[in-house]
Amino acid sequence: MDVESRLKDLPAWRREGEEIRRTVEAPDFPAAIRIVDAIAVKAEELNHHPDIDIRWRTLHLALTTHDQGGLTELDFTLAAVIDAIAAEHGA
Template sequence: MDVESKLKDLPRWRRAGEAIKRTVSAPDFPTAIRIVDEIAVKAEELGHHPDIDIRWRDLHLTLTTHDQGGLTDLDFTLAAVIDEIAAKHGAQGE
């Protein structure tokens, strides 16, 4: 898989070993929780779940496919969905 090529379509994500990461900064804490809730619904639909660390209004997200030992297309699909959700809520971040 050409990870660097896939990341060109996801400029806010960066590679970290066998994972991709992004920080989303919501306008406030309640919005951050709404973003997490929407991500959770989509993650369930896809059967793929991100690691999420919530720090006030900042969400630190990590995607990898543990049972495949690294990155798969599903990680990049969910990353694009997360970007859409974050943008809808006016979130910023890396």
């Protein structure tokens, strides 16, 4: 998989080793929690779960496919979903 090419479609994401990462700034803490909740629903549907670190209204997200030992198409699919969710919540 050409990770750099895939990241061109996801400009908010950056590669760090075998992960892709993004930081989301929500308008406020309740919005940050709503974003996390919406991500959780989609992650369950895809059976693919990001690492999420919440710091007040700032979310740090990391994606990798642990059982495949690195990045797969599923990571980029969920990244695009996360981008849409963040945009829906004004982040």
